[in-house]
Amino acid sequence: MITIGMAVRDEPRFGVLGPLTVSADDGSRVALRGNRLPALLTELLFHANRWVPARRLVAVLWGDNPPKSHMSNLHTYIHRLRGRGIPIEQSDGGYRIRVDVTDLDLLTFHAEADAGRRAARVGEYEIAAHHLRRALDQWRGTDACAIDQPHLELEAARLETERICVVEDCVDAELACGKAGQLLGELDTLVRQYPLRERFAAQLMRALAATGRRAEALRVYQRTRHTLVDQLGIEPGRHLREVHEMVLNGQ
Incomplete structure (x- = not known):
């Protein structure tokens, strides 16, 4: 029996601010073997809720020398991810993964950091510090993301710089709170x-x-x-x- 007012979840949760993780709705980890499935998924997650052109995914998987069957192979990898419960949509030109803010640590990080900075701008430093610490809590280590993925090195470096700026903003808020x-x-x-x-x-x-x-x-x-x-x-x-x-x- 479903209790009214209680959310029933069936979407996986993802982590890229540290080693790539995929957790089913029951909390169990979803295994992704090999190199190409993690590479494909991290590319989609770093562009969550946006369309990623198929040609970009092909470049991620095979670089400048894709096999003749690259589109068929790409479809196969997408099918394997879907088979693990990962919601990937397809359009004529590409693919998109739809993820709620609370289901991807990268999105949560950005949302909490934005909320903290808004609070700081109006002098609500306790609230700002709370949100900024929640943003930083999304990181599992500081060694730049899920990124043994060469195609995301620039994104990882940019995110690491952003993390440091959030730390600085958080410290300012906590100093303003007398800590x-x-x-x-x-x-x-x-x-x-x-x-x-x-x-x-x-x-x-x-x-x-x-x-x-x-x-x-x-x-x-x-x-x-x-x-x-x-x-x-x-x-x-x-x-x-x-x-x-x-x-x-x-x-």
Whole structure:
């Protein structure tokens, strides 16, 4: 018996922000053997809810040297994915996978990040931090996506940059909520991992100053400045300099 008001799900869930995963509605994992089925599925998922031309999928699967039977083979691979419960639609020129936002971690990541940024713009920092952390929780590791797939290397690099920007936005929101002390360990790790990201350095300086550790904050500035000069031949940007002045002035 179905209880009224309770959703009955029969769609799989997908993960690409980490190793590719496909989970059936009962939570069991769907196995995709070989190389071509995962490559085909990741291409469709990275363009979820949009039509992907068949010629693009052929290029993904075989590069510049497809077999004479490439269209027949492509249809076979699509049929195999459908046989595993994966909803793929076909048009004259291509294929599309329809996925709800909650059923693909990539879509969830974007939706939560957008919600967090909207909240931050109107000063609702607790709500912003909640959404931004939910966005970051979609990532299973930070080694760029389901991507032992060469055709998605550029997408993976772009997404990794976007993830870092979401981390920065989240830290700003949490600093605005007065969580400086809770962020010190995370920020120290981030500054060491990304020594050229001035925003992380500025955030660590703000957190240290907020917890009464001004001398350490000034050392972060000097260390970051030396790194920028040595590796890029540039001085710190305006924002980092402004934070440095604030710390010097005890603000």
